[in-house]
Amino acid sequence: MKKTILALTIPALFATSASAVTVYSDEGAQVDIYGRVQFDGGEFGYQNDANSKKVKSKDFGTDGSARLGANVKYVLNNDVDLIGKLEWQVTAEGSDDAKTSDIDARYAWAGFRFMDTTDLTFGRSQDPLAQAIYLTDVFNKFGGAITYNSEIGLSDKADDQMMVAYAANGLDLRAAYAFGDKDKTDFANQVTPTSGTTDVQENQWSASAGYTFPFGLGLVAAYEQKNGYAKTPLATSNNADVDAWLAGASYTIDGFYFAGLYIDRQRETASGDDESKAYELHAQYNVDAWTLMAQYSNEQYDAAGAAAEFDSIDDITLGVQYDLNHKAKLYAEYVISDSEIADGTKKDDQYGLGIQYNF
Template sequence: MKKTILAIAIPALFASAANAAVIYDKDGTTFDIYGRVQANYYGEHNESVAATKGKWVPNKNTGVNEWQAGSPAGYKNVDGELVGSSRLGWSGKVALNNTWSGIAKTEWQVSAENSNNKFDSRHIYVGFDGTQYGKIIFGQTDTAFYDVLEATDIFNEWGNVGNFYDGRQEGQIIYSNAIGGFKGKLSYQTNDDKAVKVTDMGQGIKEEAIFGEDVKRNYGYAAAAGYDFDFGLGLNAGYSYSDLESTSENITGDKEEWALGAHYAINGFYFAGAFTRGDLSHDTSTGGKKDKGRGYELAASYNVDAWTLLAGYNFKEVKADSSAAGAEYKDQVDEFLLGVQYNFTSKLKAYTEYKIQGIDNLDDEWTVALQYNF
């Protein structure tokens, strides 16, 4: 059931094992290569810029620390441009006995010369697949919490932002298993001296903005569970926790997030929704604060022949310093999404997506793209 749902719901993921080029397959050992190349034209728009904190930096000439003021939140104009990018990955599997196999996977995102994040590792892990005993992997990939959000992550470009998920993390140990319609996953993240994947809690609040540039995740863990019914309905729930601190300032704290989700597929139609809550607590010598956030995501698609139509809605609001007098929730994300995709073949597709902004001072956004998968 899960494979059927994903095939309908996530048309963006053509670069999957099903489309991979099998380089070697013999005596229980397989090795596949997969990837994609695409070109996007993004229309002109403006985007918000988060506030930055002031900090002390050394003067290159004198070596004496000088105060560098931060900048307030604002907006910047982004010119329309054509942007190229590519993705490359491989996966391997070797049979150890009738039950257990060794597995490994790597995947990188490579952007064009003038783009940011030119070379970004996405998935890098190694582990064991024990069939009915489950799978255990070690390395970098999505945490268990993403299992709840995956159902609404169906767009090629946007969507899936009504949450406070920190994204793929390195240094993880992850166990997953599925028995009948039940499925579950547990993940634990070891110490990360430089936690670079941080999610905006809203109102310019990020772990970086609170804890300073040197955010350390001492440890983190996540859990997700769900059930897929035979008639197309799936239910999911998840929780994640991170213990955080600053290595340059006297600040400690933690981050928690909860999520509930559901999805349903029938006759080419797919519907999904997720509700999330997030808390970011931080303590200093002058006291503690807690920022609270909540959000939800809705997504739908309809597939007929080579065409896929997509629609979605994302909403997120945050209450900064929630215990302060007069603190109230303020909208951070409020957007409708529309998309049309056409598959020339199983490997070549074109799509266009449009984001209708509900936040004041932000422009609507759109893109047109051509993508080749191998």
Template sequence: MKKTILAVAIPALFAASAQAATVYDADGVTAEVYGRMQFEIQDEGGENSKVDGIGSARMGFKAKSEIASGINALARGEWQVNAENSDGDDEQLAARHVYAGFEFDEGGTVVFGQTDTAFYQAVAATDIFNKYGYEAFDIIESGRQEGQVVYNGEFGGFYVGASYQFRDDNFKLGAGNPDAGFPSVKTDRKLDNSYAATIGYNFDFGLGVYGGYHAEDFEVGDKKNMALSASYSLNDLYLAAVYVKSDLSDIKWSDAGGVVHEPEELTGYDIVASYDINAVSLYTGYAFQEAEGKLAGVSGKADTAKAFKLGAQYKFNSNMKAWAEYLNDGLEGADDKWNIAVQYNF
């Protein structure tokens, strides 16, 4: 779960895992390694669906060294690999975060490489599911991107983030929960550039409010995205909601059935709630998205996401956890899904 990300935006950028092990610490240089192993059993629904068992592993490292008083150099690399060798899976190894940069004691961080855009912080409030989630943000929030310059700064309770992405001839679009396997989807779009900015404030009484904007310029069109979010924490209770909107120009995509859509506008909202009872976490959420424009060759409106989710998680200790999650898909002709998993973090 990532529900603390808004309260610790700057530490979260670099502190990849609470279980990270320091492997070197001398002369002002520190290096840490971290990772996880996971096995999940799932049913993705469908007329010919079957129950699958899927394994994956994640490995990362981070390093920091002092350049001058109040200035540190940063580096991070993180990859995920599937345990599967199934036919048609052409991306067994996927890079998640690969960057280097600078940390300023009084001025935040600047990194160069692949990581989340600044827009992610505007929608992060509802990113609490292990497997599901993100249905309201499909196509709108682009996921982790390469070739970026990203700034994150936190000053008291105030947060500010900005990012710029250079040209990408092999643009990949993040779809679905960014922690669920390999969410990036290859597109035939060439990105000229994009820029994003997010501001927010975390109050002392548990309320956090954020707003973000992300403009993406493609060779064949452009996409302008905005998001507003609010979250509230009170002891073991957590509540959050996000509203998103995207204006598209000459952007097309094909659905799973090969039908071409050319929407002019996407709007959506995501609502989540969670409650912790000792080692048990119970959480739920509802995501909705609507598209307006030319859909399957016909102008009009159509629902593109109506997902109700339930989840329960148990933490055996600080390293080991297990969960069960269920998704009820309210779209016509769609099937429900479920997922059971165990995960070890180090």
């Protein structure tokens, strides 16, 4: 939803923002600052209808956001650098809502870079799954539905993560383990809810591998396991582990970009396993300042104990983008939705218009 073709071809741990500006450089130390401001208008959410089913699009509304980030590096010797990244997203408008925070930390990690090929980092960083997710997560507002809108959602970032990544000569390898902390404690230390069931994640591990051939073909495979449990009002617990397999491919030639992503997920529940099988196909063409995009997303979801599976995601997403210059762009996107909820009710279409400026 926020990526560019450049980000698809360069491992994210090693790449920096194309708009980053060096604000400090002295005796092996360097600090780069970057950011963006974005404003969107349209129908890009859902609201309850008369039957409390979240299938109706919200009326036209607007949404503003801003990001600010810093990449830091300090040269220890010829082979080792200290590296770090901080990035925040800010709600770029006043609000009367009782939000917990209008500032979110997107990245906050520190670590080492060895021989300009291998990174070892600690903190809130990019999940290895992002290497596959970003093949089709290329729209400005929508897209990437089988990742972010799935009944068994995934994320491209992880807290409390130790990650090692290697990139050289077209090869990209990543592995990570996310530790438990005070917000992911053992069951005995949890406060029992008054009603309902709460999923508690304790830890996760993930790995990915990709290779980009010189002629523009890229292949990626990834796996993640999240370990946790379902906490109930009676203070009993059941496993709520999630397993996800991802496989994808991309091809770039002249002004064309094509990509496909497949995700197979399974989540344990007290009554059995929820299962999701999803795929996403993307095509786009760039000529001069214009980029045209089209994407199809489908997820077949089978809940434990359900009579039948259904199309929880069945969307066609269309988009057009115009680059005002190399830092600013206008865009329009439309989602033609045939997605369902469990009883077969269809979801409404959505659309969005926006402007984005990077610095």
